Amino acid sequence: MPSFSLALVLLVYLVSPTSSCTEQEKSSLLQLLTGLSRDGGLTASWRHDTDCCTWEGITCNQDRKVTDLLLASRGLEGPISPFLGNLTGLLRLNLSRNSLSSGLPLELVSSSSILVLDVSFNRLTGGLGELPSSTPVRPLQVLNISSNLFTGRFPSTTWEAMKSLVVLNASSNRFTGQMPTKPCVSAPSFAVLELSFNQLSGNIPPGLSNCSALKLLGAGYNNLSGTLPYELFKVTSLEHLSLPNNRLEGALDGISKLTNLVTLDLGGNELNGSIPESIGDLKRLEELHLEHNSMSGELPTALSNCTNLVTIDLKANQFSGELTKVNFASLSNLKKLDLLSNNFTGTVPESIYSCSKLTALRLSYNPFHGQLSEEIGNLKSLSFLSLANNSLTNIRRTLQILSSSRSLTTLYLGFNFQHETMPEDVSIDSFKNLQVLYINHCSLSGKIPDWLSKLPNLGMLFMQGNKLTGPIPEWISSLHFLFSLDISNNSLTGEIPSALTEMPMLESESTAPKVFFELPVWNKNQFMEYLTPSAFPKELNLAMNNFTGMIPEEIGRLQGLFSLNLSSNRLSGEIPEQICNLTNLQMLDLSGNHLTGKIPAALNNLHFLSRFNISNNDLEGTIPNAGQFSTFPDSSFGGNPKLCGPMVANHCGSAVASSVSIDPIKQIGSEAIIFMTAFGVFFVVGVLYDQKVLARHFG
Template sequence: MQPLSRSHRNQFPIPFFGLPIVLLVFLASPTSSCTEQEKSSLIQLLDGLLQDGGLTVSWRSDTDCCSWEGIVCSPDRRVTDVVLASHSLEGPISPFLGNLIGLLRLNLSHNSLSGGLPLELVSSSSIIVLDVSFNRLTGALHELQSSAPDRPLQVLNISSNLLTGPFPSTIWKTIDNLIALNASNNSFTGPIPSDLCNSSPFFAVLDLCFNKFSGSIPPGLGYCSMLRVLRAGYNNLSGTLPDELFNATSLEYLSFPNNDLHGVLDSARMIRLRNLRILDLGWNNFNGSIPDSVGQLKRLEKFQLGHNNLSGELPSTLSNCTNLKTIDLKSNKFSGGLSKVNFSNLRNLKTLDLWSDNFTGTIPESMYSCSNLTALRLSSNNLHGQLSSKISNLKYLSFLSLGKNNFTNITNALQILKSSKNISTLLLGYIFKGEIMPQDDKIDGFENLQVLDTGECKLSGKIPLWISRLTKLEMLVLRGNQLTGPIPGWFKSLSQLFFMDVSSNHLTGEIPLTLMEMPMLKSTDNSSHLGPRVFKLPVYTGPLLQYLVVTSFPVVLNLSNNNFTGVIPPQIGQLKVLVALDFSFNKLSGQIPKSVRNLTNLQILDLSNNNLTGAIPAALNNLHFLAAFNVSDNDLEGPIPSGGQFNTFGTSSFDGNTKLCGSMLIHKCGSAEAPTDTILSTKQTDYKVAFAIAFSAFFGVGVLYDQIVLSRHFG
């Protein structure tokens, strides 16, 4: 799935706001008035703005500037605070704000300010808190004269801008009162400053995540005796965690995810960080085992080591971390069972993610004592057995993923899980192999279920009636089973359903007209019908492709690889919200309906390997978002439409239609002779690969055809 937007990815962690300096608030005297010099400096800020957010209403030269919106003054008539956050301001930041000699706090965050950060503000002789985060500032930070007097700046927040270049070392040598620095979500390069702690002995918060910093972690950070928050994830850092770093024993928040760090987690060093509440080293190359000493980190709340090369068994001492709320160890190389950990001690645990490890055995009974669990993912391991009825103790469970294991008895599992009233995402793909799809009408729970995946289970039987009672269902994956019979007419009653994949079954009959009445596929105004959409855990559709919200998935109708007969209903043109439509590998006949031209959001259209006849409607070249198109192996005839997206499709899209002609084929329109085969025959897998490439290129880091429309597994 795609990562979160830049405006939400980075905010100061809670410890930052706990700093005394941030909580300082001064009350202004209502009778004070500012000096003409200060009024002039503020007016120069206003005059330089392209959009002032309505400040001109109160910022009038004939009134006292201490009464202006966003201005706070001290009793001695000096401006102490300029607070203009979220005021829709556009334009540059005036350097004349540096002339406000009594200014203590400047907050211009969450605007659209541009240009550089004026040196006059960073080098101010009075400002202690400077916050220009969430703007559009560009350029590099300026050097300060090394001979300049020490500056009082304590809190600097320049996060979520477009700043570039390295960090000038002279800044940290002259700002020796710095307590907190947030420079996250920019494009800074070069090494992390190594002398922050030497210059600022009270330094407590450093947030550099989502930048382009490179090199190793400077050992000097270990000399920050007051350092509580260290975040530098999503950079290009390499090397190991330096020994000196573990001397920063006040650390509560240590986060270096998504870098290229390696090494082992040394037991003796880890013990030193007894104050840790958050440890996030995910998406690196750490190896070895998790040391037993982790059990001495009694304050630990988040333990995130996913996507590394860790091995061995989980230490039993993990049970001692009774404050844990999140355990994320997914995608490692662990071994052994889970029973060594006494999960019943972890009563605060809310998220347990062990996806794609190598754990064996059964689900330990103690796990069902984690009564506060909201998200549990055990998929892609080697676990076996049946689901215990004790899972019903997890009253708050919302996200459950068990796929790609060796569990048995799907009827028992669903009978148990139906009492879990809060489950909204249930992923059961690749398990219960060869069993019968439960038809029992007593499966009547799941009133809050939004996502159901029982794909690739080889289940036999029919599409069960109890699915019709899942009134909040938004995504249904029944792909890769052995279901028979027609598609039931009650599907149109699933008013929230927008992703339906029943491909690779043995379904028969005609494509029912009731599918053409599905509300979420017809209406372009569905916002009022959408409920809570955020997954408790990212949903994976491939090794690296993850989704954080349900609405990230495209609107899909996939009926491919079945035995459907009859024609494609002309009413298909009503499904105007469709992004992907796949009817391939069936026995459909008749013509391609002209109404398909109404599917203006369509990006994937696969009608290959059917018995379709007639021409390709010329109006399909109006489908301007169409990125992948396949009508191969039918009996189509006439010219291939030209122009629009059709100029981008390769010959494999039309393979096996000997009566088609077009500029991209050997058989040109109007030629006297048509070869018996215009293009070499291609296997089904070749079509899917071609579609995957086309869809991937169109979406960039978005949805992949092979992983979504024909997705093999949701994890």
């Protein structure tokens, strides 16, 4: 036993470090800490009297040299110390996702040891420093400076020293000038150039043809122009080509040479022409994005050969012809198909319903015709379906067919079924997961159907632009997740029911369970695209109906509302003071009713209110001129002859615009007393004056 204990002690001694990190390295690290205005709690670990190899975020090698400094997402604020360049053994430096400011020290870019430098998602400013051409070769392989505030042009000579560079990510900054091509020349293994979301301009430089190992080229959301250069198609190593939202023009001729492409994203440009038949040579293609261009023609039959396709996005173009030329049955991996707003004709091809993995199908705004096929029930994973404005008929049968799609969460059926009747007895047992339902602008007659009350997860219901009659049903408050309701432009009657003021999601600021749209949804009212329903503003729109009675005081409970529109009805009475409790309100429209009384002064407390309209009522008194009210146009108050204030023609204090309510009989009596008093005063003054004048001339 004694000999065993001795051996154990010797073993521990042999494997234990004989020394700590050097004073120079410790001092360099502490320089970083000293310069920070917020250190994310590092002070407790980074103590001068301890070995820096034991500090939080620090890793050392066997020689007790710092090799890794990993402090991502630590809440750090302040500048990056240039003394970190003194860490001669440092291989990986990650300071991403903090709030670091000032510039990027050139000492880090020119380090003789750093392989990976990641300062992404900070607030770094200025330009990238230029290394002199005499700089010896540096080992840097990965440089990630994305999501900062860098400006200026890219350095030119710096890249000559970066012979080992593989990844350069400078996206989401404010760089200007042309795309850099020097890394392609200097670094034979250069594989990733990501420059999206900057302010780059000019043509795509032909020098990119020197990037013989390039796998990813991203430069979307810039100001690039011109055509895709032929030299680009020589970079056959490319797997991901992403240049969306620029001003690129021309046709796609030559794209088939990039046979290794997995992603092709050229959406949001000015491309024209058709998709070439040679697209079928891109056997590895998984993502095809050509949306928002000016492309035309029929889809090529060879598209069926791209059997690995997962996403096809061709929306907002001028494609035409019938879809039956493409055999979608061969696209067994297809999950998303977006053909919104084109000129496709004929019927929806049955082969689409063989894409069993399809989760999103958007065919809206195409001149298809006919009725929906029962084969759509084969799409068991379908979550998002948009068939708006496709000239569909037979709404009852359509709903019955779709009720078998148990995964549906989002359903757009608007601008179809013209002048049919809203079905009241639809079996919707399989719509349990439905969260968004559009049956708008169909000119449907009938009432708000009771089967809607059986959709427990419904969050958004849009039925505007129909001919629905009758009252709002009391069961509306049973839809516990409903937060956006638009039933405007119908012929609904009755008073605003108390049930509308008892909707749980509108009573609080809490949001619905977060789920994501399979395809982005455009909201024309907000001019925004949404990826999740819960991001939509909470809305109650009852405009352009025949509602009567008073605005219920209980409306003040709906403190989660962003938008309230009760315009163009027959509502009467005063504007309830309780509306002032809706402190999140950004839009309030009460115009075109028979409202009376004054404008509640407390409406000034609605600090987020940006759109306000009470025109064409019978309101009276002074218009509040403080807060938000000073920003609203005159048209917000027009058609109320008894209102006064600087926004309207009537000046406060005039008889017409008096803000005080006066009994007409008493008013006549008061005016008579005033007249008689004035007459008596003037009469006495006149007599005395005459006597004085007569005395002067005839005395």
